[in-house]
Amino acid sequence: MAKLALLGGDPVRTKLFPAHNFIGKEEKQKVMEIMDNGVLSRYLGVWHEDFYGGDEVRAFEREWAADYQAKHGIAVNSCTSGLYAAVGAAGVGPGDEVIVSPYTMVASVTAAIAFNAVPVFADIDPDNFCLSPDSIRARITDRTKAIIVVHLFGHPADMDEIMEIARAHNITVIEDCAQAPCATYRGRPVGTLGHMGVFSLNYHKHIHSGEGGIVVTNDDRLADRLQLIRNHAEAVVTGREVDSLVNMVGFNFRMGELEAGIGRMQLGKSRQLVARRRENLAYFNRNLPTIPGLSIAPVAEYVEHSYYVAALKYDPEVAGLSRDMLIRALHAELPETEMRKGHGPLISGGYVKPIYLYPMFRQQTAYGDKGCPFRCPHYTGEVNYQAGICPEVERAHEATLISHEFMQPSMTTDDIDDVLKAFGKIADNIDILRNAG
Numbered sequence: 137m138a139k140l141a142l143l144g145g146d147p148v149r150t151k152l153f154p155a156h157n158f159i160g161k162e163e164k165q166k167v168m169e170i171m172d173n174g175v176l177s178r179y180l181g182v183w184h185e186d187f188y189g190g191d192e193v194r195a196f197e198r199e200w201a202a203d204y205q206a207k208h209g210i211a212v213n214s215c216t217s218g219l220y221a222a223v224g225a226a227g228v229g230p231g232d233e234v235i236v237s238p239y240t241m242v243a244s245v246t247a248a249i250a251f252n253a254v255p256v257f258a259d260i261d262p263d264n265f266c267l268s269p270d271s272i273r274a275r276i277t278d279r280t281k282a283i284i285v286v287h288l289f290g291h292p293a294d295m296d297e298i299m300e301i302a303r304a305h306n307i308t309v310i311e312d313c314a315q316a317p318c319a320t321y322r323g324r325p326v327g328t329l330g331h332m333g334v335f336s337l338n339y340h341k342h343i344h345s346g347e348g349g350i351v352v353t354n355d356d357r358l359a360d361r362l363q364l365i366r367n368h369a370e371a372v373v374t375g376r377e378v379d380s381l382v383n384m385v386g387f388n389f390r391m392g393e394l395e396a397g398i399g400r401m402q403l404g405k406s407r408q409l410v411a412r413r414r415e416n417l418a419y420f421n422r423n424l425p426t427i428p429g430l431s432i433a434p435v436a437e438y439v440e441h442s443y444y445v446a447a448l449k450y451d452p453e454v455a456g457l458s459r460d461m462l463i464r465a466l467h468a469e470l471p472e473t474e475m476r477k478g479h480g481p482l483i484s485g486g487y488v489k490p491i492y493l494y495p496m497f498r499q500q501t502a503y504g505d506k507g508c509p510f511r512c513p514h515y516t517g518e519v520n521y522q523a524g525i526c527p528e529v530e531r532a533h534e535a536t537l538i539s540h541e542f543m544q545p546s547m548t549t550d551d552i553d554d555v556l557k558a559f560g561k562i563a564d565n566i567d568i569l570r571n572a573g
């Protein structure tokens with residue numbers, strides 16, 4: 137039996153895992169083409185034909201919308217910008233509540249605050265880590281204006297039930313699809329299951345343009361409002377028919393031509409890249425050695441997961457080993473990935489801590505120093521951000537192992553075998569490790 141690296145033995149592997157770089161000749165060629173014509177952005181922030189941006193932006197929007205079976209695509213400079221624009225387009229404002237998961241990247245929550253609305257946290261379904269319809273139902277009030285559903289880790293939320301709740305209460309549903317490009321729910325792509333869907337093209341996502349994002353919708357009115365908020369709405373409403381001035385305070389959320397051009401090339405590769413993630417994860421799951429208390433997070437049979445993150449469930453009580461000790465043992469066996477040297481581990485514990493535990497919520501200070509939006513005089517509710525409000529999120533945070541890396545398209549079967557060997561060594565040495573802890 138090989139001795140654990142944590143206890144002085146030889147590690148399974150020292151050679152760095154391959155870099156995950158999927159920018160290739162298509163992107164380079166496209167960038168050169170745009171550089172040669174010299175138009176790096178063609179937006180004008182007034183009512184004009186260039187209000188909608190340049191050729192690359194418009195082509196990117198058309199192609200993305202077609203790929204996601206959506207009527208409209210509205211390119212923006214990040215998913216964060218897209219979420220802000222979506223909340224604005226939904227007409228959310230002071231006094232309103234927006235239901236959101238606390239187990240997400242923080243922009244899904246700040247999008248509500250940006251329009252002076254109060255985020256109300258609902259709990260997750262522990263199987264898929266996404267908002268639980270029952271918890272949403274329990275949080276609805278007559279102030280609920282929108283729900284931001286995050287398809288966390290690439291697993292779609294239970295959208296049929298969530299849309300049923302939303303219809304009954306006339307609530308707008310925004311899907312945060314940053315982690316779920318190419319994911320499907322009952323055969324339909326994410327993004328248009330709700331009223332608006334927002335994707336990310338940030339460097340860390342499945343496909344990227346450095347920074348970037350896009351919103352999809354089938355609703356003409358919402359598409360129009362999104363375009364206005366993206367590009368200086370207040371200056372554009374003059375000379376153009378706009379049915380409501382609510383939230384027609386515009387931003388500059390415009391995507392440039394280079395990012396749009398790169399985004400088009402990346403979109404063309406997205407299915408193949410996500411398919412590789414699925415294959416890698418399937419191989420990993422088939423061959424994962426048995427460690428007591430460790431199991432693969434389930435995937436509903438009616439979804440196609442896109443594996444932004446691979447999640448494993450871990451019960452330290454059953455294992456007789458703390459999660460921290462398990463992670464330390466895995467880290468000792470395995471190297472990092474090229475290009476990420478010094479950037480931390482291949483495998484970590486939990487995702488983000490529940491967002492209601494961030495200082496903004498603890499102290500209820502966001503805009504100005506008067507407690508807005510939480511104690512805004514227009515807000516008639518009383519929001520609760522105490523520890524314990526979302527027990528499943530708190531449990532998931534404590535009892536999950538996640539990795540952003542071992543399913544990446546750059547990983548070969550040999551690379552994944554090394555990851556599996558590290559788990560195998562721990563399985564073989566579990567008694568020794570328990571005693572060492």
Ligand SMILES: *Cc1c(COP(=O)(O)O)cnc(C)c1O
Binds near residue numbers: 241335336
């Ligand atoms: C990455 C991410 C975002 C933000 O995306 P940006 O493009 O970086 O603004 C929003 N929501 C979720 C769930 C994310 O993972």
